[in-house]
Amino acid sequence: MLLTENIKLALSSIKMNKMRSFLTMLGIIIGISSVIAITSIGASAEAVVSKEFQSFGMNNMYVYLNWEAVRDQPIQYADLILPEDIEALQARFPDDILYVAPSISASSETKVGRVRGKLGMTGVAADYNKFYHMEMIHGRMINQSDLDGKRDRIVIDEAASGYFFNKSDSVGETFTVTLNGESRDLTVVGVFRKEASLFDQLNTGESYTTYIPYSLLQTVDDSTSYLELYINGDKDQTQLGGEIVRYLARIKDKVPEFYRFESAEVQMDMINSVLGTLSIAIGAIAAISLVVGGIGIMNIMLVSVTERTREIGIRKSLGARTKDILTQFLIESMILAAIGGMIGTLLGIGIAAIGMGIAGVALIIDPMMILLAVGFSAVVGMFFGLYPARKAARLDPIEALRYE
């Protein structure tokens, strides 16, 4: 009906008072832009985190001694996780536990010729590479006989190989490291390549990631308090973790909470719930700023109605009905708010893009968000424009014409 006319009218009246319109939109602009910026950053961060977990191993699980449960009594050798316990776990969960090893690591300074450096050595069992997205480019991974024989073997990454030996294939070369106070010569049996994860990037420590038989790190005895597991991804991890620690407690004749577990999935659920809470908080901030923006619009529309009282009188004298005046002012406040929403969206995307650009992470923009933001601002405009529009629409024609 009068829609196109009203839109044209609204745009020309907004253009007529550019500065005033802009200041009026500011509340909406700030509200929408902060929401868009934060949610875009949040979505991008969430994507990064979940990708990170995926590459790090969504099926990773740790089982460990609950130190709080044993606080009161001195810890016994039998309380710790022993090789026979690991075997029992593997026997009990043959399809669910794909890899298990004590989680032990160490680091050491080393020197090859004149090249100095630091090695981070993670103790692993055989077949570690099959589960942790490693690509062996030279040689082989630590195997069972390295483990059983406590052989002085090491697997290093390509970067370390290049750094220390100035070549990619350093199989057969040796490192001299200090392990548990004694000096040992470790022979390189394999070189691997691994895509650097975010955690690796954060861990910009000068040390290189290397793998050695975990048995090399167990000096005093072969017990451990911390197990690393790679489990079957088809199972519910919380349930499986519970079964594993309860079984362990039973065979060790302990109370069920004596051992605990932690898994990537459970951690990710936790991060997601934190992000969820965050988005509720953002929603609240957005709601407040939109209400403030809406009040700004209401205020300026009231001013506009007063300023244009005479014009309203003229329109009514020419045949405008209550509804015509109502829609004219409602559309004006909606467009005002929607333009604010659009500017806010662009600004928000800009801020997020700059933020993500600095972090070096790809920006994720949800088109639904944009539609929602602009639509929601228009609704805010409509809601807060209703009162001024009704005030305009209800003006008595003769009173309005007499207004000076």
Add this chain to the structure above:
Amino acid sequence: MNEEIIKIEKLSKLYENGDLSVKALDNISLSVTQGEFIAIMGASGSGKSTLMNILGCLDRPTEGYYYLEGIDVGEKTDDELSEIRNRKIGFVFQSFNLIPRTSALQNVELPMIYGKVKASERTGMALSLLEQVGLTDRAHHMPNELSGGQKQRVAIARALANCPQIILADEPTGNLDSHSSEEIMEIFARLNRKEGNTVIIVTHERDVAEFTDRIITFKDGSVIKDENLKGVS
């Protein structure tokens, strides 16, 4: 064609402001036939504008009846009155009342927009109305770029949109010099003679009133004289 287009009976308008009350119209009865050309005269404050506003369906009387084309206007809702103003009445004001920052053409189109005339037809019709008042070359001028006389001609063109039968003009020449006044009155006379419009104007000037056929004189809210200038009709 001697149809009674306007009939008012015992019409009164009382303005009450606290303790102060003014009887702007006092028990007036009047009848207008289709095609009449009438001037309303009288001292300032005698109630002329009050009557015109009621006739134009912009205001309602406190008492009495107003029949427009036989319909009791008093029973109409505000929106129905808007529709009557849109289709049946063209109102011209002393102060022009053009919408600011809106071109002459768009001002003339306005009643057609509210009358739901298609956009494709509107512009052509508005241009021909502007041509009737001799302002084709000013169609795209803003009101503040027009002289008083030109503004009033745009206002008349706008009043003629939707082809209303009745033209009401409250002191249309009140802000104009004698030359412009004459031009305006000639337009009204032509509308009355050629198009058969019923035209009622308010004026303070006798020579303006003499363009018409009938002069009604007001005093203190009552009609004191109703003279027919063109002999028996």
